[in-house]
Amino acid sequence: MAKKPLGPVRRAFSPWDDPSEQPFIEFRNITKRFGNFVAVDNLSLKIYKREFHALLGGSGCGKTTLMRMLAGFEAPSEGQIFLEGRDLAGVPPYKRPVNMMFQSYALFPHMNVEKNIAFGLEMDGLPSKEIKSRVMEMLSLVKLEGFAKRKPHQLSGGQRQRVALARSLAKRPKVLLLDEPLAALDKKLREETQLELINLQEQLRMTFLIVTHDQEEAMTVADRISVMDKGKILQNATPGEIYEQPNSRFVAEFIGDINVLDGQVTNKELEDVKMFSSVLGSHLDVCYPTAANVGDHAALAIRPEKMRISFDKPERLGTNAIQGEVWDIAYMGDVSIYHIKVAETETLRAIVANTARLVERPITWEDQVWLSWDSDAGVILTR
Amino acid sequence: MPSKPSWFNLTSLVLGFSFLYLPIVILIVFSFNESRLVTVWAGFSTKWYAALLQNEQLLEAAWVTFRIGLTSATLATVLGTLAALVLARQGRFFGRTLFSGMIYAPLVMPEVILGLSLLLLFVAIDQNRGFWTIMIAHTTFSMCYVAIVVQSRLSGFDRSLEEAAMDLGCPPVRTFFRITLPQILPGVLAGWMLAFTLSLDDLVIASFNSGPGSTTLPMKIYSQVRLGVTPEINAICTILVVIVTIGVILASLLTKRQRFKRMEEERLAAAHL
Amino acid sequence: MTDPNLSSTDLLRSETIPPPRHELQDPENSPTNPTGKWGRFALICVPYVWLLLFFLVPFVIVAKISLSEAAVSIPPYLPVIDWGRGLLGLWEAAQRWSLDNYIWLTEDDLYWRAYVSSLQIAFISTLLTLLVGFPLAYGMARAPRSWQPTLVMMVILPFWTSFLIRVYAWIGILKTDGLLNQALIAIGIISEPLVILNTSIAVYIGIIYSYLPFMVLPLYSSLEKLDTTLIEAAEDLGCPPWKTFWRVTVPLAMPGVIAGCFLVFIPAVGEFVIPDLLGGSSTLMIGKTLWVEFFSNRDWPVASAVAIVLLVLLVIPILLFQRHETRRNEGDM
Numbered sequence: 001m002a003k004k005p006l007g008p009v010r011r012a013f014s015p016w017d018d019p020s021e022q023p024f025i026e027f028r029n030i031t032k033r034f035g036n037f038v039a040v041d042n043l044s045l046k047i048y049k050r051e052f053h054a055l056l057g058g059s060g061c062g063k064t065t066l067m068r069m070l071a072g073f074e075a076p077s078e079g080q081i082f083l084e085g086r087d088l089a090g091v092p093p094y095k096r097p098v099n100m101m102f103q104s105y106a107l108f109p110h111m112n113v114e115k116n117i118a119f120g121l122e123m124d125g126l127p128s129k130e131i132k133s134r135v136m137e138m139l140s141l142v143k144l145e146g147f148a149k150r151k152p153h154q155l156s157g158g159q160r161q162r163v164a165l166a167r168s169l170a171k172r173p174k175v176l177l178l179d180e181p182l183a184a185l186d187k188k189l190r191e192e193t194q195l196e197l198i199n200l201q202e203q204l205r206m207t208f209l210i211v212t213h214d215q216e217e218a219m220t221v222a223d224r225i226s227v228m229d230k231g232k233i234l235q236n237a238t239p240g241e242i243y244e245q246p247n248s249r250f251v252a253e254f255i256g257d258i259n260v261l262d263g264q265v266t267n268k269e270l271e272d273v274k275m276f277s278s279v280l281g282s283h284l285d286v287c288y289p290t291a292a293n294v295g296d297h298a299a300l301a302i303r304p305e306k307m308r309i310s311f312d313k314p315e316r317l318g319t320n321a322i323q324g325e326v327w328d329i330a331y332m333g334d335v336s337i338y339h340i341k342v343a344e345t346e347t348l349r350a351i352v353a354n355t356a357r358l359v360e361r362p363i364t365w366e367d368q369v370w371l372s373w374d375s376d377a378g379v380i381l382t383r
Numbered sequence: 384m385p386s387k388p389s390w391f392n393l394t395s396l397v398l399g400f401s402f403l404y405l406p407i408v409i410l411i412v413f414s415f416n417e418s419r420l421v422t423v424w425a426g427f428s429t430k431w432y433a434a435l436l437q438n439e440q441l442l443e444a445a446w447v448t449f450r451i452g453l454t455s456a457t458l459a460t461v462l463g464t465l466a467a468l469v470l471a472r473q474g475r476f477f478g479r480t481l482f483s484g485m486i487y488a489p490l491v492m493p494e495v496i497l498g499l500s501l502l503l504l505f506v507a508i509d510q511n512r513g514f515w516t517i518m519i520a521h522t523t524f525s526m527c528y529v530a531i532v533v534q535s536r537l538s539g540f541d542r543s544l545e546e547a548a549m550d551l552g553c554p555p556v557r558t559f560f561r562i563t564l565p566q567i568l569p570g571v572l573a574g575w576m577l578a579f580t581l582s583l584d585d586l587v588i589a590s591f592n593s594g595p596g597s598t599t600l601p602m603k604i605y606s607q608v609r610l611g612v613t614p615e616i617n618a619i620c621t622i623l624v625v626i627v628t629i630g631v632i633l634a635s636l637l638t639k640r641q642r643f644k645r646m647e648e649e650r651l652a653a654a655h656l
Numbered sequence: 657m658t659d660p661n662l663s664s665t666d667l668l669r670s671e672t673i674p675p676p677r678h679e680l681q682d683p684e685n686s687p688t689n690p691t692g693k694w695g696r697f698a699l700i701c702v703p704y705v706w707l708l709l710f711f712l713v714p715f716v717i718v719a720k721i722s723l724s725e726a727a728v729s730i731p732p733y734l735p736v737i738d739w740g741r742g743l744l745g746l747w748e749a750a751q752r753w754s755l756d757n758y759i760w761l762t763e764d765d766l767y768w769r770a771y772v773s774s775l776q777i778a779f780i781s782t783l784l785t786l787l788v789g790f791p792l793a794y795g796m797a798r799a800p801r802s803w804q805p806t807l808v809m810m811v812i813l814p815f816w817t818s819f820l821i822r823v824y825a826w827i828g829i830l831k832t833d834g835l836l837n838q839a840l841i842a843i844g845i846i847s848e849p850l851v852i853l854n855t856s857i858a859v860y861i862g863i864i865y866s867y868l869p870f871m872v873l874p875l876y877s878s879l880e881k882l883d884t885t886l887i888e889a890a891e892d893l894g895c896p897p898w899k900t901f902w903r904v905t906v907p908l909a910m911p912g913v914i915a916g917c918f919l920v921f922i923p924a925v926g927e928f929v930i931p932d933l934l935g936g937s938s939t940l941m942i943g944k945t946l947w948v949e950f951f952s953n954r955d956w957p958v959a960s961a962v963a964i965v966l967l968v969l970l971v972i973p974i975l976l977f978q979r980h981e982t983r984r985n986e987g988d989m
Contacts, residue, residue, distance in 0.1 A: 073546055093549045106547035110565045120551030154648045171551065392795040396807070399792030403814055403868060406825035409835060413828065422834055466703035476700060485707040491974050493926020495943045496963045499950060500714030503960070506731045507717050523710040526703070556695070584818040587928055591950075601820050608820075608933060612828050620821040631816050635809055 013223060014238075015048040022085065024049040024207055025070065025175060030079035032065050032231075039065040041231035042079070052201050052208045054222035056215060056254075062231040063211045067177050070209070071100045083174065094123070099173035103180040105164035107152040113139070113163050114148040120171040138166040141200070158189050169204070178210040182217065194220045215255045219243070227251045243303075248383045252301045259307070259348045260381070261300045265292050273380060275300055279346045284320045285375040292382050299381040306377040307350035309338055309363060314372045321372040324348070326365055338363070340371050407624060414617035431618040441603055441619065448583060448600040451514065455521035456579035462522065463529025463578070464571055470530065471537040489524040490531070497524055498591030505592065512594030520592045521582040528581060529574035536570025569638065576634065580627060722960035723753035733956050757961035767945065767962065771969065774942040777856060777931075778924035781863035785871045785920050786913065788864055793875035793912075794905075797882070808876065815869045823862055823933050830858050830934070854936025862930035867923070871916040878912030879905070911984050918977035926966055942966050 015021040023046035032040040040062040047053045055063035068074045070081060072093030081088045088096065099120065107116050117138050121131045139145050142162035152160055161181065168176060181197075182190045198221055201208050212218050218225045219239040226236040227250075235247045246252035249260060266283065267274035273286045275298065284300060292298045308314070313321055324342035331354075338350045348371060363369055414432075418425035435441060466486055473479075489497060501520045505512055544566065548558040564571075586601040593602065600619075607616055727734040734752070761767045796807045814822065829835045830853040837849035852858050882905065890900040906913075928943035935941070942962065949959040 071546075071550055073550075092554075093546070094552045094554050096550075098550075100547070100550045102543045102547055104541055104543050106541065106543040108544060108548070108562060119548070119553070123552035150652075151648075153645055154652045156652050159652075167547075167551070389798070391791075392798045395791035395795040396799065399788070399795065399872075400810060402788070402865070403811070406822065406829060406865070407814070407817070409829065410821070410825040422828060422831065422838065462703050462706055465699060466707075469700050469703060473696060473700060478704070481712075482700075482704055482707070485711050487978070488974075489711065491922045491970070491977070493923065493928075493943055493966060493970070495926055495928050495946045496718075496967060499946065499959060499963055500718045501710060503717045503721055503956070504710070504714040519710060523706070526706070530703075580816050584820065586820050601818065604820060604824070605929075608824050608827070612824070612831070616824065620818070620824065623821060624817050627817050628813060631813060632809075639805070 021048060023047060024084060026082040028080045030076045032074060033077045038231050043233055045226060045233060049207055050205055052221055052223045054218035054225045055211045055228055056218040056225050057228035058213055061228040063228050064179060067179060067211050071098055071177055072096045097173055098175040098177055099168040099171055100177040100179060101164050101168040101181050103183055105160050107160060107163055109152050112149050112151050116163060117167045117170050134170060138170050142166045157184055161185060175207045175209060180212055197221055227254060245379060249299060249381050252381060257304055258301050259304060263298060263300055265294050265296050265298055268294050279343050280322055286378050286380055287376040288380045290380040292380060300378045301381050302373050302378040304349040305351040306373055308372050309350050309369045311369060313370050318375045319372050321370050324371055326363060326367045326369060342371060410617055411621045414614055414621040416614050431614040434615055435618055444598050444600045444603040447597055451518050451521060452579045452582040455518045455582045456575050459522045459526040459529050459578040460571060460575040463526040463574055464533050466530040467533035467537055471534050486527050486530050489527045494587035498588040502591040512592055513597040516592040517589050517597060520588050525578035525581045528577050532574040532577060533567060533570045536567045540566055718960045718963055721957055722757055722964050724957045726955045726957050732954055757957050761961055761965060770940045770942045770945045773940045774925050777859055777941060778921050781860045781924055782917050782921040784860055785864045785867055786917060789868055789871035789875055793872045793879055796876050797879035811869050811872050819866060820929060822866055823929055826862055826934060854938055856939055858934035859931050859939050862934040863924050867920040870919040874915040875912040878909045882908050914980055918973060922970060922973050925970060
């Protein structure tokens with residue numbers, strides 16, 4: 001998977017590794033039921049001050065419900081939510097120091113841009129002079145200075161998105177909640193806006209919580225990602241850890257593309273593990289810290305870009321090599337994805353960068369090739 | 384869609400709309416007839432309109448009808464909007480089925496039953512019939528129409544607008560007046576207009592619930608129609624038809640113009656970026 | 657991975673997608689319920705109490721009076737509950753209630769005939785309205801897009817003008833010396849004027865005319881939604897136009913047909929103004945019977961019993977209609 005270039009270089013930031021650090025937001029054993037449907041299932045999560053945290057998952061995984069509980073639109077069936085150590089139970093949404101940017105933007109159609117941004121400030125009863133200056137400040141922050149008197153329907157999609165952002169930032173909330181903020185934008189604008197969001201968060205030094213189903217978006221903007229499924233958090237880690245050390249099959253397959261081979265652990269010495277794959281009929285070397293013991297069933301997962309293909313068998317030590325036939329080639333421009341049939345029922349994928357122009361493809365359909373990867377390229381998944 | 388309608392479709396449109404409009408057109412034409420006969424044309428005259436202005440009973444009835452329409456439509460709009468909010472927003476509560484049943488039933492209930500049942504209530508509580516009893520009767524059945532109209536507006540309403548307002552610190556009741564009401568206002572106004580014309584038109588329910596001195600215009604027209612067709616009735620019918628038609632057309636033109644302006648602005652916004 | 661909106665994992669896990677949003681909402685416990693607990697109570701109570709008081713209670717009274725007997729008194733029925741004596745008064749009155757009025761309705765065949773002929777007239781005129789309305793709705797749906805809002809407006813407009821006036825307009829046309837007969841004689845189709853007014857035919861015409869918008873609008877809305885590519889597809893597959901009409905257009909318009917028929921049939925059964933003004937004394941309809949019992953005969957208990965029976969008759973079509981509507985709405989979502 002092609003990783004997006006990061007915005008400005010980030011400072012080293014990892015309060016979650018510091019045991020003395022107090023969480024800014026804490027979900028403690030939260031369960032939310034709608035009738036018989038369990039949307040959030042006994043979930044706990046700590047988010048730290050100035051963190052950009054992403055809740056990532058498919059539709060119905062509970063990520064939006066979790067965010068709506070923090071905003072106060074839903075009450076948890078069980079558990080507590082703390083903000084700066086204060087229990088939020090019973091605090092109505094209009095009294096919570098968090099603001100939300102809605103997926104639909106929810107701009108008030110009967111008010112112009114200025115009035116929309118001023119709405120929250122008016123509710124706080126600020127003097128009109130201050131409201132005015134704050135609105136101007138917000139408009140310049142999102143680069144919409146000339147648009148104060150426009151109504152929402154007179155704006156383009158990208159402009160509406162920025163008004164919604166300005167409106168939710170105007171009150172300087174302790175936490176900004178972003179509910180699929182970029183889902184309605186086209187791909188190019190979405191990528192630009194992701195970088196703008198990162199800059200904004202660095203500039204304002206605020207805590208951001210984003211809900212998204214788009215893994216690239218989560219990887220790009222977030223300090224940490226919580227991958228959710230069926231109301232539970234499967235893994236909560238930095239984008240790099242999520243990608244390189246997924247803790248489960250679901251996470252591995254949800255983020256990017258991955259080859260998964262089922263097998264059984266046959267030998268284990270510290271981190272050096274031998275696995276037998278019955279589908280390939282061969283033993284594989286893996287170097288990965290795992291809790292699996294000899295005899296356990298486990299899966300070996302390797303990212304396609306960590307796979308190599310060649311006509312000759314690579315003879316390097318610590319390399320797994322299996323033979324197969326080129327079944328399909330998907331030319332993507334920057335890379336090509338080779339589908340290699342290694343067994344009757346198993347096709348693995350390898351990504352090869354197209355480093356030269358106008359080169360006759362050396363490896364092509366129906367060629368017999370060797371597929372190889374280093375023993376430390378794979379990850380052992382036990383669930 | 385084919386750009387040109389076929390002959391069959393064009394014929395059915397022309398025949399269909401002739402059927403709908405010809406009787407009304409004939410009625411209007413004969414209100415300007417010189418002769419007392421409404422079937423033989425004898426020259427143009429406006430004398431029947433002049434005669435209307437002399438007919439104090441008719442004017443009195445028109446005034447009563449107008450007052451009942453105004454008060455019952457306003458009350459029905461308030462109650463109907465509340466009912467729509469209950470149906471659209473309050474989810475389950477004790478007796479919800481009964482409530483929605485009572486909202487929908489008057490729409491399909493024969494008027495004779497509605498009229499009779501309310502009359503029997505007023506008799507049972509020993510209430511003299513007149514202006515107020517008709518007003519309550521009209522409010523009761525037209526609030527159901529208002530509720531349906533407003534509810535359909537509410538169901539197309541983006542709830543995240545209300546959530547956004549509350550998220551920005553706006554308490555619930557204030558949210559209703561600042562966000563919800565401005566958004567559903569077209570529906571509320573349409574509901575009011577519907578309630579007003581329903582009240583204006585009603586004969587059966589008013590007949591059951593009227594008392595001395597509270598004869599409405601439809602009741603007056605009805606009692607005269609039974610005696611025969613006269614150009615005078617044609618004239619008053621023409622006036623009513625013209626008023627309602629102008630009102631409805633104006634209202635639809637206004638909303639159409641607004642929608643057009645909005646679409647134009649949206650197009651411009653999209654073109655700029 | 658190229659389209660994040662449609663990742664395969666999303667599709668795979670479709671079974672975990674929660675019920676639709678409106679079912680998820682739990683207004684009672686929702687912190688965003690715009691009213692709070694007492695506000696919610698008041699909001700529900702105001703319209704609820706009004707409807708209970710002026711819609712439901714009157715029906716209970718109708719039911720009660722239908723069990724009483726007529727009397728020359730004010731009010732003209734007996735027994736009158738003596739509320740001054742509380743529940744005892746109710747009890748004493750209840751002991752004198754009887755089903756005599758209902759028995760009377762079954763014995764006098766006038767009522768039977770009125771019910772049967774109401775149903776019959778409503779049924780026939782519903783079919784006729786469908787016959788008249790379908791071509792009109794079809795023509796509207798197939799008209800150029802830019803005409804359609806105006807055409808819909810033109811169908812709705814008569815609905816806003818007074819019912820009474822629209823019925824009245826037909827008297828002058830259908831009379832023996834009316835415009836229709838004059839026109840027909842002038843063209844030479846007939847030599848003697850036809851008697852139309854004060855017959856069932858006039859009632860049919862009146863019902864078709866008055867209820868046509870109720871039939872056309874639902875028909876139009878289902879025909880308008882009909883995707884023209886479906887018709888093109890059918891023709892492309894070798895289906896001739898008339899067959900396409902029966903095999904594609906009509907089945908897809910069925911929800912509109914059913915809704916339109918209910919919307920005409922139900923109110924037509926209890927119609928009063930049309931049979932009274934156009935049908936004359938020869939047409940028997942139950943709405944008119946009720947009116948006569950009440951205003952002319954001043955027999956309130958019998959009028960109440962007639963109303964109750966009419967209501968019972970209508971409950972079945974109303975329930976069927978409601979079920980059809982909920983299904984139709986669910987289908988739309």
